[in-house]
Amino acid sequence: MGQKDLAAKQFERSPEVFADIINAFIFEGEQIVFPEDLQSAPTESLYLAVNGALRNQYNDVSKYEMKNGRIATQYTLENQSGPDYRILLRKAGYEGAIYRQQYSGRDIYPAITLVLYWGDKAWNASRDFYRLFRRKKIHRMARKYIDNVCLHMYSMRTLPLEIRQRFKSDMRVVVDYLAEGKEYEPTDQEIADVNGTMRMLYALTGDADFINNIGMLQERQRRGGRVTMCEVVDKFVQRGREQGIKEGIKEGIKGEQVRCATAFVKESVIQKQSKEYIMGILRTCFQMQEEEADNLYRECMGIRLYAG
Numbered sequence: 546m547g548q549k550d551l552a553a554k555q556f557e558r559s560p561e562v563f564a565d566i567i568n569a570f571i572f573e574g575e576q577i578v579f580p581e582d583l584q585s586a587p588t589e590s591l592y593l594a595v596n597g598a599l600r601n602q603y604n605d606v607s608k609y610e611m612k613n614g615r616i617a618t619q620y621t622l623e624n625q626s627g628p629d630y631r632i633l634l635r636k637a638g639y640e641g642a643i644y645r646q647q648y649s650g651r652d653i654y655p656a657i658t659l660v661l662y663w664g665d666k667a668w669n670a671s672r673d674f675y676r677l678f679r680r681k682k683i684h685r686m687a688r689k690y691i692d693n694v695c696l697h698m699y700s701m702r703t704l705p706l707e708i709r710q711r712f713k714s715d716m717r718v719v720v721d722y723l724a725e726g727k728e729y730e731p732t733d734q735e736i737a738d739v740n741g742t743m744r745m746l747y748a749l750t751g752d753a754d755f756i757n758n759i760g761m762l763q764e765r766q767r768r769g770g771r772v773t774m775c776e777v778v779d780k781f782v783q784r785g786r787e788q789g790i791k792e793g794i795k796e797g798i799k800g801e802q803v804r805c806a807t808a809f810v811k812e813s814v815i816q817k818q819s820k821e822y823i824m825g826i827l828r829t830c831f832q833m834q835e836e837e838a839d840n841l842y843r844e845c846m847g848i849r850l851y852a853g
Contacts, residue, residue: 549663550605552748553624556715556741557606557661558585565714567620570659570699574711578620583608586619619643621658625698628670630677632660637694660698663749672696715742718774722746731774739763739772803841806831810845 557563560580567578586607607621621639625632636658643656662668671677673695675688683691702723709720715738722729736742739762747755755777762772806827813823820842827838 549626549748550624552741552745553661553663554605556719556738556745557622557624559714559738559741560608561737562714562716562741563606563608563620563622565712565716566622566659566661568713569708569711569716570697571657576713578610582611584611585609586621616652616654618654619656621656623658623660625660625662626664628664628666628668630670633671633674633677633694633696636660636696658697660696662698662700663702665702668698668700672698718742719745719749722774723749729778731778733773733775736762736772736774739766743777802831806833806841807845810842814845 557566560583564576564578564580564583568574568576572578586609588603588605588607605621605623607619609616610618610620623632623636640656640658647653674691674693678688678691701720704720704724706724709717709724712720715736717734718736719742721732740759743755743759743762747753758777762776765776766772809826809831810823813826823842824835824838827833827841828835831838833841
């Protein structure tokens with residue numbers, strides 16, 4: 546995912562955002578996992594390649610939920626920008642490594658993986674092993690012995706409102722903005738992590754204004770002010786207004802130039818100046834292209850002939 550992946554990892558590493566994602570998707574908005582109970586878990590595991598070499602594999606963000614000083618659950622978030630059935634195989638590899646590490650440990654705990662899909666295209670790849678292997682010639686009696694690894698995947702750009710309302714952290718700002726698009730209306734929700742949220746929105750939308758205004762928003766926050774998407778959207782509106790003024794000035798200058806050029810052609814026609822002379826002045830003095838100058842000349846000649 547490139548910059549999207551880096552921005553997503555940075556954003557999701559926040560205990561508040563991570564816990565919010567788990568509570569929103571797994572516990573349907575109820576606060577079961579608390580940020581203070583989370584500890585960073587390893588994101589690297591090892592596996593044996595076909596050639597016998599030892600290889601490493603990385604997942605995106607993983608955290609332990611601690612209860613009474615012991616690991617209760619390990620949650621992992623994977624970010625995807627495009628449909629890919631191989632995420633099923635990676636998930637099996639990641640969770641297999643987690644369980645293998647518990648073989649000689651004192652604790653055993655479940656490993657839960659959620660896939661956050663940030664892409665625009667519909668996910669058309671298999672979401673479980675049964676579908677992944679459906680085209681394989683596997684005997685019907687053998688199929689029931691296949692452990693079905695399932696993909697718990699969420700399309701982050703198109704989450705319905707009832708799910709978005711479960712979020713309490715800065716993730717609510719991100720999913721609302723993506724889902725509502727041009728119809729987005731900012732709320733008064735305070736943004737806790739200005740840098741992470743703005744960089745996440747920039748990575749997902751490509752709008753540089755999100756990162757251009759980070760310094761200003763952080764300074765407002767340092768002075769004790771609240772930062773909401775209202776301030777961010779206000780900056781966008783101001784940018785649009787300034788751009789409109791610039792375009793208006795530009796159009797005004799161009800309009801005045803055309804009016805002067807029209808008056809020149811009309812006067813030159815009355816004085817019976819040649820077309821070559823008129824066209825030359827339009828190109829050199831009025832900086833008109835050949836086609837534009839010719840159209841203006843024909844228009845003025847039509848007006849002249851009609852007036853005559």
